[in-house]
Amino acid sequence: MADTLLVRALKGKPKSLNLCNKKLDKVPKAIGKLDCVLHLQLRGNKLKTLPIEISHLFQLQILNLGHNELEELPEALEYLTMLEKLHLFNNKLQSLNPKVLTNLRNLTFLNLNSNQLKTFPPEICRLSSLQHLSVDQNQLTELPVELCALLRLEEFHAANNQLTNLPLEFGFLVNLERLHLQKNKIRELPESLGKCYKLRVVDIAANELRIFPTELHNLPLKELYCEENPLLQHIPVHSVQEEEVLSLKEVTARYVMKELKDRWSYLRRAIRHYPQIKDMLAQASRCAVCGESFLNTWLECVRFVDAKGDLHLSNLHGLIPVRALLCSYKCFNSAGHDYYGVAFP
Incomplete structure (x- = not known):
């Protein structure tokens, strides 16, 4: 079925290709001939890897690999240097290949929700254009200091993990606007959080927080969610x-x-x-x-x-x-x- 769709697509030179929910356990190698595609949907299949031919999609900007069976980042991704949005939610990722991360310098959106990640590699800082990062429902116990080098990051989601703290250098994320850390084990927020002068929404509900950082009043907060924390009482x-x-x-x-x-x-x-x-x-x-x-x-x-x-x-x-x-x-x-x-x- 996928081969038939690709043959049809070759005739029309499409900008978008939808192969969602086709029960694919592999992507046909002919995909490499569709170098005109900007948006590729492969969500809801049984993919464990990608063929190297997908690296020929040098114009690809959006790739959705959600709801598959990937255990590691396919190496072919490192050649997709024009990629802007990458969906990898609901896979079986246990780690992130540093080599792949190094080349995705145009990536602005990365969704890693519902995987099995325990940490980020230091090379996460190479995603220098990243604005939205989501890692809800993983197994993260800590965040590397290199994460704080993502100076363009505007939104960070890490709910339902095992985090106990944030890096002391968290304040370097000066463009951060939304921070979602609900349902972790965070006991203390770093004082440097007060340097995130664009932060509008903070969700720290259901953690182990007792007190907020000194400069909380300097933040332009519009919404703060802190229920189910053992906050100090007056x-x-x-x-x-x-x-x-x-x-x-x-x-x-x-x-x-x-x-x-x-x-x-x-x-x-x-x-x-x-x-x-x-x-x-x-x-x-x-x-x-x-x-x-x-x-x-x-x-x-x-x-x-x-x-x-x-x-x-x-x-x-x-x-x-x-x-x-x-x-x-x-x-x-x-x-x-x-x-x-x-x-x-």
Whole structure:
């Protein structure tokens, strides 16, 4: 049947070819003669691989291989350099061939839902044009830092996996608009999430989250889904803490960072010759009460913000726990702020 369709197609030089639900266990090699095809549908068959002849479809832009039996990415895909959209949902993929990923530089859309993936190869960063990535219902336990190099990514779906965290560098995804991570095991979102300045929708429902990152209020969120998480509750208990003894490294770092604010300071000129120290101080945090910088010692607190009034969310009401870092118990004990210490059961 497929051969007959291809023979007919050869006469018409079609831009689109539909071979969905034909019970194919292989694609006829004659497919390679249809170098005019832009859109190829092979969804709902029994394919375990593709013939090398498919690499002759050098103009192909959309390829749908959903609902097949692929256990690995067919090597022929690496030659489809004009490919923009690739559907691989509901297959049996356990890994992604790095060689194939390396050449798909025009790919903007990749659907890997309902496979058996446990991780991404570092070469995922080669998909430099990718805007939409979906890996719902896989077996992912972690995401590589290289994923954060997909600077054009606008939408990321990774629901129903086994993720416990996100890379610390997640904030490099500056064009991200939608993030869907429901039904994982995520305990904490990275502070860098606050750098995703275009993020409008976050679904983190049914995870193990207790608190949100410090800069949540800087995001232009329209929708936030966080039900079925063990979020901290607003149950104030009076507590006064004594000032801790800071390490020599911390005392020195705080002094240097304070001096760096003075444009005429000798340290401001001298630090140029010590790039390692400069890089270390660049990782400093700022106290939510006094505004001073600190390095490694902090007091983790929580501030409860109104989802509708403070964050302007249209879908959520009530208080949201947001992390706040304080530089000392002196600031914690001072009056006039609304930060609470975090009590662990």
